[in-house]
Amino acid sequence: MLASDNHDIRQLGLFEKLSDTHFSALMRGAYVQNFPPQIELITEGEPSDFLHFVLSGAVDLFSSWNGRETSMATVRPLSTFILAATIRNAPYLMSARTLEKSRIVLIPSQDVRAIFDADGDFARAIVAELAQCYRSVIKAQKELKLRTSLERLANYLLRQQKQAGGGPVFELDFEKRRLASVLGMTPENLSRALKGLQHYGVAVDGMRVTISDQTDLDRFAKPNPLIDDFRT
Amino acid sequence: MLASDNHDIRQLGLFEKLSDTHFSALMRGAYVQNFPPQIELITEGEPSDFLHFVLSGAVDLFSSWNGRETSMATVRPLSTFILAATIRNAPYLMSARTLEKSRIVLIPSQDVRAIFDADGDFARAIVAELAQCYRSVIKAQKELKLRTSLERLANYLLRQQKQAGGGPVFELDFEKRRLASVLGMTPENLSRALKGLQHYGVAVDGMRVTISDQTDLDRFAKPNPLIDDFRT
């Protein structure tokens, strides 16, 4: 593990207030690994042996049932994943695979739980993180149950636009087949839905999206902070 | 607030390990109220002034967007709701209404946050609770994205059967129109889906469900602990 890795990990809200003693204790058993793309890091149902931390690259969290598969979320640096399973010492509910070449820190779950038991501030930091995650999933579920696929796509574009700086031209942040899966639709449907949004001033060329009529798209998408805001 | 209320609240894992001092501090500003059915207790988007605790009755958590509405979950005694909003001091993501005559404790959010800051054990109890909630929503999302409405209904019946003791005859635990909303379908569709499950040995009479061919239903529903188990 490099010194810069340590520094990066320290950045995260989760470890910010940790005493140096406890932080060292956590890092003692931790190790860093570089993975090529498309490597399955964890499989749902397995015991949660490590808390994972993404230093660089990107990780897809997905789930399967009865031969079907769906992308649940994408984890980007710098953040952890499967914190809830680690803390509860419960099996993973989702599988994870690298989307790109990724640098991942693996922290033994038992160490995390030990520091959690010993350090109230760490426990409080975990609360903040979990509450955030919980609210994100609630928002995702609201979107799934209240919006059609075209509406989900429109709102996704608006969120993506905002994150990219708010300008009329921006890039999709992952390939369309996974975007389709994240939005709960098939790739074919996404392709047609993107065409359908042409009526509202959306033009797509490969990964590049241009929103020519912002008002029109806004009026159709009806974004709502209680579904679309990352903050709240 | 009655002495028995205090006792009931103490039962909950969240408050179990709290010192008497901290528990009293929490209860000092709390008050209990009895509500008739169909009363809106909180509205999504409002600031989270109180942590709510259901002593008896039942509460529906629901959300709206663009004139549509969906039931997200049902809270039954003894448990809290909107813990995440309280802790993050963020607006509610869901509205809540009583389903039946209900007895609810309201604990000022600022008091909860104060004890949370002062008491590491309380923070740890909140972690356990939030991690549990998080995992429940993840399971719900997996179910929504991976299963058709007929499959969701079949698995709901199996879960309900298990909870009712596992026998072949049991009762639905809420009215069909809300069940439909919880399962992400229309009441009309639920009605037809219940008929569709006759092929798999399910008979419904009002709220009473009879599963005559368990093997057949199991084979169709394909329940999975990573979606259907309340525990894990």
Next chain:
DNA sequence: CATATTAATTGATAATTATCAAGCGAAAGT
């Protein structure tokens, strides 16, 4: 650079799910 592979698109069709309208039936109120 040519070729192999994979992703994206398109068309045709089927399955799923929702909407609208009407009727039935149980429960609540008078």
Next chain:
DNA sequence: ACTTTCGCTTGATAATTATCAATTAATATG
């Protein structure tokens, strides 16, 4: 007991979404 209300059901139809097959575009590989 009567009526009113509301939830549930059923039928007909429409909208949404998925599947299958084929083609095109883009990317990777030797």
